[in-house]
Amino acid sequence: MFKGKVVAFALMLVLATSIYAGTVDDCTSEAGISGCTTMQMAICPAGDFETFSEACGGTGAYVWIIARDASSNPIPGIPWTDYWMNACDPDAQLCLCANPVNADSLTGDNGRTTFTARVIRGGGCVLEDGIWWAIQGKPIKTAESDCEDNLCLSIIIKGPDLTGNTTTGGPDCLVTLPDLIPFGISFNKTYPNASFNACCDYTDDNSVNLSDFAYFGVHWQHKCQ
Ligand SMILES: [Ca+2]
Ligand SMILES: [Ca+2]
Structure with missing residues (x-):
């Protein structure tokens, strides 16, 4: 009897928590970057390249999100693993590991959390059109477009994994021999050389040289963990 009551109470608690947690609304939720106008971030499938805090050239930069429900109420307590992102440019899709990006903490009472000393685990290159950000599977929309278009954060992404996917020709979340080809073509080239x-x-110094090759070497044969 006592056991039955405990189970019933636990069920009520789960129910109450799920109602309290709310459902993320992609129109009322918001996201942005802090630290500069455009972030530049190098990524690796092993998650051991640049952090968001370094993506504005110094330290302390971050991405922020505010999760809200359809009534614009903030949603606290969203786990730091409940996010996804990718390129707004359909021709520049990243290869992402199973858990590509984590927040600094649960969302607070104001629905807000940040991504600071965190990495993106994956490969690919996004030079234009930015990055969309999803909370619990819902990409955040721009307020200007009546919630039709994805909000695209101004983030440039680079990294050693640029190719290897035999279907798309894009990144395959592995830093292996095929990736050495685009690097080799660009080696010792400086902007605005056509091969740069x-x-x-x-x-981020508009030149592909030995300092970049040293990073390529560090991430050689890296993959999702
Ligand atoms: Ca690759
Ligand atoms: Ca360089």
Whole structure:
């Protein structure tokens, strides 16, 4: 009898928690970047390249989100694993590991959390059109477009994994021999040389040289963990 009551109470608690947690609304929720106008971030499938805090050239930069429900009430307590992101440009889709990006903490009472000393686990290159951000599977929309278009955060992404996917020709979440080809073509080239590839310029100095190759070496044969 006592056991039955405990189970009933636990069920009520679960129910109450799920109601309290609310359902994320992609129109009322918001996201943005802090620290500069456009972030530049190098990524690796092993999750050991740049953090958001370094993506504005110094330290302390971050992405922020505010999760709200359809009534614009903030949603606290969203787990730090409940996020997803990718390129707004359909031709520049990233390869992402199973758990590509984590927040700093649960969303607070104001529905807000940040992504600071965190990485993106994956491969690919996004030079234009930015990155959309999803909370619990829902990409956040821009307020201006009556909630039709994804909000695209101004983030440039680079990294050693640029190719290897035999279907798309894009990244395959592995840093292996095929990735050495685009790097080799761009090696010792400087903007605006036609062979300069900004995707291989991890140090953001408009030149692909030995300092970038050193990073390529560090991430050689890295993959999702
Ligand atoms: Ca690859
Ligand atoms: Ca460079």
